[in-house]
Amino acid sequence: MNCKPVIVVHGGAWAIPDCLAESSTDGVKSAAQQGFLVLKHGGSSLQAVESAVRILEDNPAFDAGHGAVLNADGKVELDAIIMDGRNLSVGSVSCIKNIANPITFARSVLEKTPHAMLTGEGANAFAEKMSIPTVPTKELVTEHAIKEWEQYQKYNQSVTTLFNTEKAHDTVGAVAMDSEGNVACATSTGGITNKMVGRTGDSPIIGSGGYADNFVGAVSTTGHGESIMKVTLARHVLFNIERGKSPKDAADQALDYMYNRVHGRGGLIVVSKTGEWSASFTTKRMAWAGIDGGVLSYGLNPGEHFQVSLDNIR
Known part of the structure; x- marks a missing residue:
């Protein structure tokens, strides 16, 4: 098979x-280009989504890895999932600490354990066994995240009341199809500011934060985790x-159903088994970027769709 x-x-x-x-838009464009280079050079969809999400995890503009937010105790708890559409293999981690690239750790769970998901202390113990690099918490937290957490503490605000304001960050993710027609998804998050200790959102949950199946396509979601899990x-x-x-x-229909059924807002990216794709959201904004046929498309605001040629990518 020779797919685009x-x-x-x-x-x-x-x-x-x-x-x-600007930093959000530049960040997703950079991640898409990195993932596309993997595909262009013959890499798998699984490699491509991991590579793209790592770029986002390393960018403090996003709530994943180095841009993670703080829970109610002022600590970082990270979640991630990666899934291979060829055989439905999946690796997922939740409530992990001090790991800069949770998506790579999730792939280790996929490839090196008989399990689909590891959480908390057990997950971190496995990471140590696998020599997954760890970093001090302070390297993952930005000044903005600290100030945001202090604001929540000062006014005793809940994650629900502030979700659709400028004080709530969210998830990153990627979907891809390689030249063999295999699809994959990856999703990573630092959660929601001031969340309860131990709270796990949708991101690492199979079928909620992401799903990939060669027979249909691949999806990565973002938004209010509790709502996403419910549907x-x-x-x-x-x-x-x-x-x-x-x-x-x-x-669009799935997002409308979530809003009408449980009053939840969010967004998602999807690629079908035929290579058709979409980026949709019901929040105020979502930074997204996609590449196919040598053209990079991107947007941030509702109805926005810019395109630029990528002939200069090597």
Whole structure:
């Protein structure tokens, strides 16, 4: 099989403030290009989504890895998932600490354990056994995250009341299809500021934060985790595609269902088994970028869709 490689990434669906608009857009464009280079040079979709998400985890503009937010105790707890559409293999981690690239750790769970998900202290113990690099918490937390956490503490605000404001960050993710027609997804997050200790959102949950199946496509979601879990958003999108919907219609209908059923907002990226893709969201903004056919598409605001040629990529 010789398919046209496709990759799509997102930097989280939330009310991205103007001061982060440019860095968010530049960040997703850079991640998409990195992932596409993997595909262009014959790499797998699994390698491509991991590579793209690592770029986002290393960028403090995003709530994942080096941009993670603080929980109610002022600590960092990270979640991630990666899934291979060839055989439905999946690796997931939740509530892990001091790991700069949770997505790479999640891939280790996929490839080196018989399990699908590891959490908490057991996960960190396995990371140490696998020689996964760790970093001090202070290297993962930005000044902005600290000030945001202090604001929550001062006014005793909940994660729900501030979710769709400029004080809430969110998830990053990627989906891809390689030249062999294999799809994959990856999602990583630092959670929601001031969340309860031990809270796990949708990101590492199979079928909610992400799902990949060569027979249908791949999805990575972002938004209010509790709402996403209630409707298993990622699998819901693929169910719509199985019923004959286009990726865009499948995404839009799933997001509308989530809002109407549980009043949740969010966003997602999806690529179908035929290489069609979409980026959709119901929050104020979502930074996204996609590459197929040598063209990079990207956007931030509702209805926004810019394109630029990538002939100069080597």
